[in-house]
Amino acid sequence: MILKDKKILIGITGSIAAYKSIILVRLLVKAGATVKVILTPAAKDFVTPLTLSTLTKNPVLSNLFDEESWANHVMLGRWADLMLIAPLSCNTIAKMAHGICDNLLMATYLSATCPVILAPAMDEDMWHHPSTVGNLEKLKQYGNTVIPVQHGELASGLYGEGRMAEPEAIVEYLQDFFLVEKVLNGRKALVTAGPTYEPIDPVRFIGNHSSGKMGYALAEELHRRGAEVTLIMGPSTIQDTGSGIRFIKVRTAEEMYEASLENFGDVDIAILSAAVADYTPVVKADEKIKKKDERFTLELMKTKDILKSLGDIKQKQVLVGFALETHNERAYALEKLEKKNADMIVLNSLNDEGAGFGKDTNRIHIFDKSGKEYVFGIKSKKEVAKDIVDTLISTYYA
């Protein structure tokens, strides 16, 4: 129902994924939205104006002017509640990044005052080319929102990243967009996630099983609520899919500490979910350590406690820490809240089925400074991230 009577302007560019936009338009119309379509000249090789005008019951626009009239691109951008470009080709991304106004879609984009959401589609190599990465970064700086590309079969026949999100997923994204109150608009957030790897020698390290999934879900949720998010991620398979979150990749506890401190100054919220190594080798051997003796002793020293360090210097920031415990959970969680000067502690107990490293679900309790305890059931990490952000918003930003 949320899309009912919403005015959505869809731009379609020249990509094989354009055929999916026909289904997308159909779904949006079915959901009650009023849809107008602009095709780039290249898009007409993939879909016909007739199909789209029949589905939308609106004329499909493509040219800046024809023999009789001039298309009012300024008014189109003002008419829309939202402009969605799907599929967005590599070529149009480049033009948008540089303000090249050579067709109606570009003229409308450059003059649009409504929010702009982008669903890119291209082959993996084009997607990863530094020019595309840089151009997309520019578009995010302009305030455009990017729906992450999918991994799967591509037009080339290869498998990889670059598929446009499925029409159903795009509709869900738009529903979410209209639904979510952007309470955290204008706020900055910092999230640490994943494990750290402490080097022993050039080929070995001390690490842990953290996947980074919980932290990534938190970063996504904060971003969804309008915050500008920096995610400091230890070694993890999670990649930046161009979702609008600023990724900083680190490896060691020391690197995570440096990056956190550097970014903490101007954030409003910091959630430290990383499984930081508590100890690191005193000496990192320059060469591979050869096996000799029956026993081998490695001397370790404490790493810097990032949460505590931020707790010591915090001013306006809301600081959230995690506690992963196997026993005396409540007491240890409360002790961490106090000792590290955090505002909230999220407790995971390894005794809870469905919680812990590498799993897709989690079960948490949240303790806040005022002594309140919030209890939640087993949920997906995405849902858990929502619970944490909801609790944070209702406590500090309601």
Ligand code: CTP
């Ligand atoms: N943490 C951190 N820097 C460290 C160690 C931990 O920022 N060097 C943060 C974690 O990201 C988490 C919280 O501190 O938010 C709790 O981590 P944990 O390792 O459980 O706490 P410790 O104080 O190390 O307590 P213990 O290992 O004794 O349980």
